Amino acid sequence: MTSAGRKKMGEHESTRSLVLAGVGGQGTITAANLLANALVAHGYDVKTSEVHGMAQRGGSVISMVRYGPLVASPLVPRGGADALVSTELLETLRYVDFLVPGGTVISSRARVDPLSVLQGAAAYPEDVEERVLKLVPGSIFVDAADIAAKAGDSRAANTVLLGILSPQLVVDEEEWLEVIERHVPDKALDANRNAFLAGRGIAKERQ
Amino acid sequence: MPERRLMTGNEAIALGAHHAGALFASAYPGTPSTEILEFFSRLDGVYGEWAPNEKVALEAAIGACIGGVRSLAAMKHVGLNVAADPWFTAPYIGVSGGLLVVSADDPEMHSSQNEQDNRYYAKAAKVPMLEPADSQEAYDLTREAYRMSERFDTPVLLRVTTRVCHSRSIVQTREPERAETRPYEKNEVKRVMIPGHARLRHPVMVERLARMEEFSSEFPYQRAERGAGDAVVVTSGIAYQYVKEAFPGVSILKLAMTNPLPRGLISEFCEQFKDVYVVEELEPYLEEGVAALGLWPRGKDSVPRVGELNVDNVRSAFPELAGPNPAPEHLPEIEGLPARPPILCAGCPHRGIMYSLARLKAIIAGDIGCYTLSVLPPLSAHDCQVCMGASITMGHGLEKALELAAGESEEEGASSHRVVSVLGDSTFFHSGVTGLMEMAYNQGRFTVVILDNRTTAMTGFQDHPGTGITLQKDHSVSVDMEMLARSLGIKNVRVVDPYDLGECRAVLEEEMNRDAPSVVISRRACVLRDKAARRAAYAVIREACNDCGLCLGIACPALVKRGDEIMILPDTCTGCGVCAQVCRHEAIKPGQEGGIQ
Numbered sequence: 001m002t003s004a005g006r007k008k009m010g011e012h013e014s015t016r017s018l019v020l021a022g023v024g025g026q027g028t029i030t031a032a033n034l035l036a037n038a039l040v041a042h043g044y045d046v047k048t049s050e051v052h053g054m055a056q057r058g059g060s061v062i063s064m065v066r067y068g069p070l071v072a073s074p075l076v077p078r079g080g081a082d083a084l085v086s087t088e089l090l091e092t093l094r095y096v097d098f099l100v101p102g103g104t105v106i107s108s109r110a111r112v113d114p115l116s117v118l119q120g121a122a123a124y125p126e127d128v129e130e131r132v133l134k135l136v137p138g139s140i141f142v143d144a145a146d147i148a149a150k151a152g153d154s155r156a157a158n159t160v161l162l163g164i165l166s167p168q169l170v171v172d173e174e175e176w177l178e179v180i181e182r183h184v185p186d187k188a189l190d191a192n193r194n195a196f197l198a199g200r201g202i203a204k205e206r207q
Numbered sequence: 208m209p210e211r212r213l214m215t216g217n218e219a220i221a222l223g224a225h226h227a228g229a230l231f232a233s234a235y236p237g238t239p240s241t242e243i244l245e246f247f248s249r250l251d252g253v254y255g256e257w258a259p260n261e262k263v264a265l266e267a268a269i270g271a272c273i274g275g276v277r278s279l280a281a282m283k284h285v286g287l288n289v290a291a292d293p294w295f296t297a298p299y300i301g302v303s304g305g306l307l308v309v310s311a312d313d314p315e316m317h318s319s320q321n322e323q324d325n326r327y328y329a330k331a332a333k334v335p336m337l338e339p340a341d342s343q344e345a346y347d348l349t350r351e352a353y354r355m356s357e358r359f360d361t362p363v364l365l366r367v368t369t370r371v372c373h374s375r376s377i378v379q380t381r382e383p384e385r386a387e388t389r390p391y392e393k394n395e396v397k398r399v400m401i402p403g404h405a406r407l408r409h410p411v412m413v414e415r416l417a418r419m420e421e422f423s424s425e426f427p428y429q430r431a432e433r434g435a436g437d438a439v440v441v442t443s444g445i446a447y448q449y450v451k452e453a454f455p456g457v458s459i460l461k462l463a464m465t466n467p468l469p470r471g472l473i474s475e476f477c478e479q480f481k482d483v484y485v486v487e488e489l490e491p492y493l494e495e496g497v498a499a500l501g502l503w504p505r506g507k508d509s510v511p512r513v514g515e516l517n518v519d520n521v522r523s524a525f526p527e528l529a530g531p532n533p534a535p536e537h538l539p540e541i542e543g544l545p546a547r548p549p550i551l552c553a554g555c556p557h558r559g560i561m562y563s564l565a566r567l568k569a570i571i572a573g574d575i576g577c578y579t580l581s582v583l584p585p586l587s588a589h590d591c592q593v594c595m596g597a598s599i600t601m602g603h604g605l606e607k608a609l610e611l612a613a614g615e616s617e618e619e620g621a622s623s624h625r626v627v628s629v630l631g632d633s634t635f636f637h638s639g640v641t642g643l644m645e646m647a648y649n650q651g652r653f654t655v656v657i658l659d660n661r662t663t664a665m666t667g668f669q670d671h672p673g674t675g676i677t678l679q680k681d682h683s684v685s686v687d688m689e690m691l692a693r694s695l696g697i698k699n700v701r702v703v704d705p706y707d708l709g710e711c712r713a714v715l716e717e718e719m720n721r722d723a724p725s726v727v728i729s730r731r732a733c734v735l736r737d738k739a740a741r742r743a744a745y746a747v748i749r750e751a752c753n754d755c756g757l758c759l760g761i762a763c764p765a766l767v768k769r770g771d772e773i774m775i776l777p778d779t780c781t782g783c784g785v786c787a788q789v790c791r792h793e794a795i796k797p798g799q800e801g802g803i804q
Contacts, residue, residue, distance in 0.1 A: 015452075023547065024549065033213075033375070036213055036375055037213055040212070040213050040377060045376075045377060046213060046375070046376065046377065047341070047374055047375065047376045048213075048374060048375040048376075049370060049373065049374045050373050050374075050375075051317060051373070052238055052239060052241075052317075052318065052373055052667070057549035057550060057551070057552065057577060057580065057665075058547075058549055058550045058552065058764060059547055059548055059549035059550075060546075060547040071376070072448040072449075072451040072452040073448040073449050073451075073452045073517070073518050074341075074370055074374035074375075074376070074445075074448065075370065075449075075517050075518065077517065077518045077519050077534070077535060078519065078535070078537045078540075079534070079535035079536055079537025079538070080535050080537075090544060090545070090547070091547075093541050093544060094541060094544050094547075096538060096541065097537050097538040097539065097540050097541065098537070099537070099538065100535060100537075101536060101537075101538075113764075113767060114545045114546065114547040114548075115548075115550050115583075115762060115764060116545045116546065117545050117767075118759075118764060118766060118767045118768065119585065119759050119762075119768060120756070120759070120768035122545040123545070124545065125544065131541075135538055136538075
C-alpha cells in the first residue's frame with residue numbers, strides 16, 4: 001500500500017506504474033516516451049506500452065510506463081497504477097480504476113466530445129472533476145492547454161502535466177530538462193521546456 | 208558503438224538486422240509492423256523499400272538473399288497470408304545471404320480484422336521460428352536469426368506481437384557484424400522449383416528439420432528457470448512477462464525458439480515436475496507440442512484463447528500458482544461512459560464520397576483503411592469487408608449473384624446496379640489491380656470507387672507507387688491510376704473532388720446506372736497530410752438554422768449539438784465545406800474575417 005506524497009515513487013523495491021490517457025492525437029505517446037527516458041536516465045529498468053494504428057484516429061488511447069529494479073510485464077494491471085496522467089476529462093474518468101488506492105490523478109480540464117456526444121446521442125458527464133475527486137481525494141485538475149499556451153504552445157499541454165507529476169518521481173529537474181532537450185524537436189523545445197517548468201511550479205506550490 | 212537505450216521492439220528488430228549486416232529490406236506497412244522498415248531505412252548503408260504488397264516484399268527479399276546479401280521482409284500477421292505463396296516455397300530453395308521474415312501478430316485486434324496465430328505458418332512451412340519477449344530479445348534474436356538462416360540454409364520467422372512491437376524496453380546493443388556478401392552462383396537445381404527439383408529439395412527440408420530440432424534443444428536462448436514448487440510453466444514471447452509477474456518464483460521453461468520445438472529439452476525439464484502448465488496467447492500451439500510428449504499439460508482449459516493475455520487473466524487462469532499474491536484491489540470500473548471509437552477526422556476527404564454513396568443506397572463492398580470507419584453510424588456506409596483488395600472482387604461476385612438471382616425471379620436486375628466497391632489508393636496498388644482486371648475481363652458492370660488520398664493514412668502516412676516518392680525519399684515514377692484502369696479495359700474512368708457533393712452524387716449516379724464497368728477516382732490529399740489545403744472554419748448562421756440535424760449525418764467531429772443547438776467547433780473545422788452542402792437551409796457558411804459566431 002502506498003501513500004502518495006510521503007515517499008517518492010521509485011524509492012521502492014517493486015515495480016511502479018504510470019498510466020497516461022487521452023484522445024488519439026493529443027501527444028500521449030510522446031509524453032510517455034519522455035517519462036520513460038527520464039526514468040531510464042535515472043537508472044531504472046523501464047518498459048512502456050502504447051497504442052498505434054487504427055486506435056489513434058481520435059479514439060481513446062492509453063500509454064503505460066512501468067519502472068523498477070526489473071520490470072516484467074509492459075502492461076499495468078487495473079488497480080496497479082501509482083499515477084494517472086490524462087489530457088482529457090472523460091478519459092480521466094474512464095481510466096481512474098487503473099489507480100492503486102492512494103494513487104494520484106493529474107488531469108487536464110480539456111474536454112473533447114466523442115462523436116456520440118457531438119451528435120447528441122449520449123451525454124458528456126458534466127461532473128468528472130467532482131466524481132474523480134470523490135474517488136481519489138487530492139486529484140489535480142488544471143487548464144493544461146492555457147498554461148501551455150502561456151509557455152509558448154498549447155500543444156505542450158501534455159508536458160505541463162508531466163511537470164506536475166515530476167516532483168513525485170525521484171528524477172531531478174536537471175535530468176528532466178536534459179531528457180526534454182534530447183527528445184523534443186528543436187522547434188518545439190522552448191515551449192516544452194517552459195511548459196514542463198510551469199507544471200513543476202504548480203506542483204511545488206501545492207506541496 | 209555499443210549503447211544502452213530504450214527502444215520499441217520494432218526499432219530493436221531494425222537495429223538487430225542492421226547489426227547482423229542485413230542490407231536489404233522490403234515491406235508493406237501494416238500495424239503493428241510498420242515502424243520496422245521506417246527505422247531500418249534510416250540506418251547507414253542499407254536499402255529499405257515499401258513494396259506494393261507483402262507477397263512482393265517477400266519475393267524481393269528472396270531475390271536479394273539469392274543475390275548474396277542478408278535480407279529482411281516484415282509484415283503484419285495477415286500480410287503473411289498475402290505472402291503465403293512464396294513463403295511455402297522459399298524454404299525449398301533455401302538462402303545464400305540470410306533471410307529473415309518478421310510476422311507481427313495482433314492479438315486483441317487493436318488494428319486488424321482477425322487475430323490469427325502465425326506460429327502455425329512456421330510449422331506448416333518447416334521454417335525455424337523465434338519469439339522474442341521484449342526489445343532486448345528482439346534485438347538479440349534478430350541477430351541470431353541471420354546466423355541460423357545461413358547455417359541451416361533456410362528462411363527464419365521472427366514472430367512478434369503488438370506488445371513486443373509497441374513496447375519500449377532497454378536494449379544493450381553489441382558490436383555490429385560485417386556479414387560477408389556471398390558471391391552469386393548459379394544453382395538451378397536448388398533454385399528452380401520444377402517438380403523434379405522440388406522432389407529433391409523436400410527431403411532436404413525434412414532432414415534439416417531434425418537437425419534444427421537438436422539445435423533448438425541446445426539453443427542458449429531457451430531458458431529453464433528453476434523456482435520453487437512442483438509445477439512448471441512452459442511459455443514464450445510476451446506471455447513470459449505475464450507469467451513472471453503473475454506467478455513469482457514458479458519454475459518456467461521459456462522458449463525463444465518455438466519451431467521446431469525443443470522436444471528433448473521440454474521432456475527433460477518438465478518431467479522433473481508434477482504439474483505442467485502452458486501459458487501462451489491465442490492458439491494452443493505450444494500446448495499441442497507439449498501434450499504430444501505425453502506431459503498432460505494444462506493450458507487452454509483455463510487460459511483465454513481469445514484476445515490478449517495480461518497479468519490478471521494469467522493469474523486467474525491458474526490461481527494455485529499465484530500463491531499469496533492477490534490481484535490488486537481497484538476502484539470499480541466506471542460504467543455508462545460514452546465510448547470513444549476512432550472516427551474519420553474533420554475534413555477527411557473520405558467523408559463526402561462515403562456520405563454520397565450512402566445517400567444513393569449503394570451496396571458497398573469495402574476494404575481496409577481509414578474509410579472502413581465509415582461503417583459506424585450515422586454514415587453506416589459499408590456492407591462487407593474481409594481483407595486487403597477484396598472490395599473489387601467481392602463486389603464482382605456480389606453483382607453477378609444479384610444479377611443471377613434477379614434473372615431467376617424474372618424481375619429487373621436493378622439491384623445489381625447498386626453494387627459499388629470502395630478502396631483506398633494504397634490498397635488499390637496492394638491488391639486491387641488484379642480485381643479490376645477481373646471486373647473488366649469478366650464483364651462486371653458495377654462501379655469501383657478509389658479513394659485517392661495520396662498516402663497510406665491509417666498506418667501513419669507511408670508513400671506508395673502512386674505518390675512517386677520512395678521510402679528512402681527519392682523521387683521516382685508514380686502510377687497513373689486513370690491510365691492503368693483504362694489499359695485494363697475500363698472505358699469509363701472519372702475523377703471527382705470528394706469535397707464537392709453535387710459532383711460526387713451526379714457522377715456516382717451516372718456511373719452506377721451505366722451498363723458497363725466504371726472507375727470513379729475520388730481524389731484529394733489526406734487532410735492530416737496536406738495542412739496547406741485547410742481553409743477558414745465554417746460557422747452556423749443562427750437565424751437560418753432550425754437545428755434539424757441533417758448535417759450531423761456526415762459524422763464530422765467539428766459539428767456539435769449542444770442542447771438543441773448545432774454549432775461548429777472552429778478549432779476542429781478544416782473548412783472542407785461538406786456540411787454546408789448538406790444543409791438545406793443555407794445555414795452554414797464559410798467563416799469571414801472577424802468570424803461569424
